[in-house]
Amino acid sequence: MFDVYELPEEHTAIREAVRAVCDGKVAPNAAAADELGEFPQASYDALRAADFHAPHIPAEYGGAGADALATAIVIEEVARACAASSLIPAVNKLGTMPLLLAGSDALKRRYLPQVASGEAMFSYCLSEPDAGSDAAGMKTRAVLDGDAYVLNGVKRWITNAGVSEYYTVFAVTDPAARSRGISAFVVEKSDPGVSFGAPEKKLGIKGSPTREVYLDNVRIPADRMIGEPGTGFATAMQTLDHTRVTIAAQAVGIAQGALDFALGYVQERKQFGKAIADFQGIQFMLADMGMKLEAARQLTYAAAGRSERGDKDLTYFGAAAKCFASDAAMQITTDAVQLLGGYGYTKDFPLERMMRDAKITQIYEGTNQVQRIVMARQLLAG
Structure with missing residues (x-):
């Protein structure tokens, strides 16, 4: 048994x-x-x-x-x-x-x-205007000056920027070493030289501010370095192995919200004398939505278990969960809008918002094309 x-x-x-x-x-x-x-x-x-x-x-x-x-x-x-x-x-x-x-x-x-x-929030500053998927190509510099580092550069697509009090900032400390010359630091919102760009005008997740973070001769104590010099990029990648699980969870939640609303609607909406939930075509859509959602959830939970244990295959499972769940969320929310017909396309109902929100889960913390590269490399490495 x-x-x-x-x-x-x-x-x-x-x-x-x-x-x-x-x-x-x-x-x-x-x-x-x-x-x-x-x-x-x-x-x-x-x-x-x-x-x-x-x-x-x-x-x-x-x-x-x-x-x-x-x-x-x-x-x-x-x-x-x-x-x-x-x-x-x-x-x-x-x-x-x-x-x-x-x-x-x-x-x-x-x-x-x-x-x-809850006194403070903490954001993550990796991406730059010219360093997205190629994060190792960042240009932000951190130069040692006595017992402090002086940071200069621009970070882009920073979630909750301006609201968060603290920021993990990745910067180049040894330009000749590429990824092994990147270090991580804690930067405070109140540090002189820290400022923020205008909020991005986005398709979705509009209630979460996304702004650039500007670092203009930001001088911080050397003891605010996270880990040893040159280990920042490895820390950034290890972090994403864990947090891609959270993006998968976000995608699962968005999809669940969309399916829940659609299920209620199709049982109440009547056409041709009966609830549209009674039509086989609608039932097939619902079945596919539920099946993909549960598959995404189980993969996400499996990845979460690996994250908790620090398993060696977390890199693969984190990428797989994030990729599969976000693709599923995009399809499920799109189908949910379809099930409501014209109503789904209006802001009177929440599904158009859910569909817009789902899209970002396919993009941030590594696009799904990058996730597939990560998975393929893990498979080829055995």
Whole structure:
């Protein structure tokens, strides 16, 4: 005999708790955050009050100490209600993961408790105007000057920029060494020389600000380096192995929200004298949507387990989960819009927002073309 796989009871309880918070205090803000393009402060406050804003922070730093699967479930449930709000726990993990992986104990104790308490958020600054998929081609420099580093450069596509107090910034410390000449640093919003560009005008996740971060002779103490000099790029890639799981979870949540709404609609909408849910063509669409969603969820949870254990095949599973779940979310949300017909195309219903929000999951933290390269290399390497 063997036990059929199911979520542990404590993880099911977490899902129920997050869903209750999101249904009551996050979902009502989603349409306005999208329409106004404003950070959903009320949603942040609700998540913070329930300790779901950064659940991954270990208990020793004042956090909830949620494991990778529990954190994925939190992000999934928030995304089901509001994709922009799900970037609160997701980006807090992205920004702090380099510290958790490579930071000194002093650095962790200085910054992680503030994220755990909700006093501050943490963003991740890797991409640049000319360094997207080719992150090793970055131009931002960090030059040692006595007991400090002086940073100059521009970071682009930075999620929650301007709202977050802290930033993990990757910069070149040895130009001759390419990827092995990149180091990671903690930069504070209040550091002289830090400024932000105008918010990007985006297709989706409009409630999560995306801005450039400008570093103009930003002088920071040398002890704000994360890990050893030249290890920053390795830390960045290791971070993404873990956090691609969170993007997969976000995609699963968006898709679940779309399917849930579509299921309710097709059972109420009547044409030709009966509910459109009674038509076989509609049923086939629903079946495919549900099947792909559950496959994406199981792959995401399998990747989360590997993230928690630090398995050697996490690189493959993180890429696979992110790629499959985001492709599935794009298709499921598009089909959900189709099921509502003309209504699905209007802002009176949430599905057009969900479809727009789903698109970014195929792009950020590595495009799905990059994910396929990562997977193929892992397969070829055995």
